[in-house]
Amino acid sequence: MARRSNKNEVKANRGESRVHKVSQSLIKRLNPKPNESTRSLARRGELIGLVTLMASIAFLVALVTFDPNDLMIVKTGESNAHHLQNAFGPVGVRIGNTLFGLLGLGAFVFVLAIGAIGFRTLIGRSVVPNIKTIIAVAGASISTLMRTYICCEPFSFRPFGHDPAGYFGTLFARLFIVLFSTFGASLLALTVLLMAVSTLTRRPLVRLAMRALSERGVHAGEVATQQLAKQMGNTRRQWQERRASRVAMKQAEETASEEAEAERQVYAEEAQPLAWSPSTGLHRVTGEHEDPNLAMPDTKPSGS
Known part of the structure; x- marks a missing residue:
């Protein structure tokens, strides 16, 4: 029994020494020191x-x-x-x-x-x-x-x-x-x-040349598309600006015509003669509904 135990111990020591050598070799390989x-x-x-x-x-x-x-x-x-x-x-x-x-x-x-x-x-x-x-x-x-x-x-x-x-x-x-x-x-x-x-x-x-040419062609196509889109956007913007300017001009013309009509009416009213009556007092004569009883402000009633 003693001999068997000694043999087992020797084998175990040999195994440990082999494991130690392998581990040391791995450490040297992983962390080599420059010679x-x-x-x-x-x-x-x-x-x-x-x-x-x-x-x-x-x-x-x-x-x-x-x-x-x-x-x-x-x-x-x-x-x-x-x-x-x-x-x-x-x-x-x-x-x-x-x-x-x-x-x-x-x-x-x-x-x-x-x-x-x-x-x-x-x-x-x-x-x-x-x-x-x-x-x-x-x-x-x-x-x-x-x-x-x-x-x-x-x-x-x-x-x-x-x-x-x-x-x-x-x-x-x-x-x-x-x-x-x-x-x-x-x-x-x-x-x-x-x-x-x-x-x-x-x-x-x-x-390399074909790739460069293809990339250049794609880039040129993208640039052309961007320029076309920009040009279309500019055209649409110009059309909108022209339309807005036409609408503004039309509104300005309508406003000017309304103001001219109002001024004409005011001028026509101011150009009508003045008359005086006991019922309405001093007013302008339109010419369409003339009242024979109306008289100018400087005229006096006959009974006075």
């Missing part, structure tokens, strides 16, 4: 994001304050921070000249994209792009630069002393213009841009 490697990766990501964000801000300031005249000063070797318009001195001049020379106006988009990546890395939401995303971004950039070159070339527009499309945009645009003419190059650039947008958004552009 040193995770902390170091997070700290490294914050540092990389901060450096990238600050660099993008510096590049943006260098682009905004870029002056082509500063480049001549830097090339002559007389560069001085007080003589340059760029906020970052000779380094900012070199950075601005390089970015504008390669990308043209697309340098601003490039710097803003770098800043967005740095910000996402700083807050821990950076996602490593795949090869499709990289190709789509490159295609959209090149096609946009080509369209910029085609649109700005007839006007000889050179912002910041550089081509608006930069070196890459000018190179690809001239190449495809030679091969497909200006119209063909424009059509090709537009096609590549639409394909890149479809790849980046991961949505069919035809359905």
Whole structure:
């Protein structure tokens, strides 16, 4: 009996230990503690994001304050921070000249994209792009630069002393213009841009366009209905106002005619001669019921 009780106690202890291990593993899974490697990766990501964000801000300031005249000063070797318009001195001049020379106006988009990546890395939401995303971004950039070159070339527009499309945009645009003419190059650039947008958004552009057109058509129909209802309301209001004005004019005419008739009667009564009689006294003679006994006020009775 003692042996059996000891065996039962051993089994119970083993069961309790297993339950304890399972509960501890569940607690660790539900409340994981960050280890040193995770902390170091997070700290490294914050540092990389901060450096990238600050660099993008510096590049943006260098682009905004870029002056082509500063480049001549830097090339002559007389560069001085007080003589340059760029906020970052000779380094900012070199950075601005390089970015504008390669990308043209697309340098601003490039710097803003770098800043967005740095910000996402700083807050821990950076996602490593795949090869499709990289190709789509490159295609959209090149096609946009080509369209910029085609649109700005007839006007000889050179912002910041550089081509608006930069070196890459000018190179690809001239190449495809030679091969497909200006119209063909424009059509090709537009096609590549639409394909890149479809790849980046991961949505069919035809359905999006049809949905936008349908929503726009519904909105236009609602606007037309509202305008028609408003116009009908205005027409009804104008008709009511005209009717009220006609009724008011008619009432005014009736009132004026009544007043004129009353004035005419008063004037007619005032125009009748006065007569005097012992029975009625002084009154006006109407002419229809003349009394031979009536006389004027200045006449006296014969018996007096």
